[in-house]
Amino acid sequence: MLMKVVLLEYTQNPEKVCAVAALTTMKEGTPSEMIKEIDPENAKKRIQRVVGYGHYSIIEHANFTFSIEGISRACSHQLVRHRIASFTQQSQRYVKMDEIPFVVPPSIKKNKVAADLFNQNIKFLSESYKKLLELGITPEDARFILPNATKTNLVMTMNARELLHFFNLRCCNRAQWEIREMAWEMLYQVLDVSPALFETSGPKCIVEGICTEGKSSCGCYKLFEGKTIEERRLLVKDFYKQ
Numbered sequence: 001m002l003m004k005v006v007l008l009e010y011t012q013n014p015e016k017v018c019a020v021a022a023l024t025t026m027k028e029g030t031p032s033e034m035i036k037e038i039d040p041e042n043a044k045k046r047i048q049r050v051v052g053y054g055h056y057s058i059i060e061h062a063n064f065t066f067s068i069e070g071i072s073r074a075c076s077h078q079l080v081r082h083r084i085a086s087f088t089q090q091s092q093r094y095v096k097m098d099e100i101p102f103v104v105p106p107s108i109k110k111n112k113v114a115a116d117l118f119n120q121n122i123k124f125l126s127e128s129y130k131k132l133l134e135l136g137i138t139p140e141d142a143r144f145i146l147p148n149a150t151k152t153n154l155v156m157t158m159n160a161r162e163l164l165h166f167f168n169l170r171c172c173n174r175a176q177w178e179i180r181e182m183a184w185e186m187l188y189q190v191l192d193v194s195p196a197l198f199e200t201s202g203p204k205c206i207v208e209g210i211c212t213e214g215k216s217s218c219g220c221y222k223l224f225e226g227k228t229i230e231e232r233r234l235l236v237k238d239f240y241k242q
């Protein structure tokens with residue numbers, strides 16, 4: 001199974017909720033009354049105006065919960081560095097695996113010699129894990145032999161503010177390929193359900209029109225002239241094909 005990203009649930013009417021938060025800062029009425037006046041068009045304007053002032057806390061009221069399936073532990077380790085998120089990950093202490101699923105990086109997959117070496121070692125580690133369990137070693141100790149490539153599943157919730165930050169860092173071509181692939185999947189899914197919150201989201205080059213990666217820059221921002229934000233997103237997303 002390849003990586004799968006599913007938007008499980010999200011705040012109902014996320015734009016209305018954030019817009020009423022914006023309105024609350026400026027109007028005398030109560031939020032429960034004011035929310036009745038908000039339609040999608042004025043929700044979008046309110047959000048853009050207040051976020052434009054740098055008042056990002058209004059978009060913390062919209063939450064998005066994802067099921068992230070079949071990513072490597074190397075990827076999940078990077079993911080959980082994002083502290084303004086909630087995570088629940090499949091346990092290697094409680095889940096005793098009969099078949100250990102692994103992610104094979106594309107660079108290894110397409111190199112026959114590297115792929116053979118990788119697969120031989122994975123097979124050896126997999127058999128060693130099972131042998132340790134047969135010897136009565138608990139899964140919490142047997143897992144010490146499992147590599148970064150081992151697949152994992154998790155549930156993750158982020159609010160819209162943290163998602164913008166996450167996309168800024170992880171949709172960038174400088175981010176590692178697996179977390180980048182995941183971030184782009186997430187971006188398109190939230191963009192679909194809440195365009196007003198995410199229409200300008202993406203890596204720094206898309207959002208701010210600049211790249212701060214210096215010599216390590218992928219250079220794609222140089223191709224942005226005359227392009228719409230959707231075209232720029234596709235350009236960055238496809239800049240490095242695996």
Ligand SMILES: Cc1cc2nc3c(=O)[nH]c(=O)nc-3n(C[C@H](O)[C@H](O)[C@H](O)COP(=O)(O)OP(=O)(O)OC[C@H]3O[C@@H](n4cnc5c(N)ncnc54)[C@H](O)[C@@H]3O)c2cc1C
Nearest residue numbers: 078080081082083084085162165166169170172174175176
């Ligand atoms: C390309 C790339 C390469 C990386 N390489 C490495 C590496 O080699 N080694 C490594 O260890 N990490 C590495 N990281 C991880 C990186 O250092 C961050 O830990 C990770 O990206 C999470 O970012 P964050 O802290 O901004 O975000 P979050 O944890 O999601 O926090 C969001 C924002 O909240 C604020 N915030 C959160 N917690 C605090 C706090 N305690 N104090 C003050 N402000 C806070 C900050 O403004 C922060 O930007 C890399 C990340 C990227 C994108």
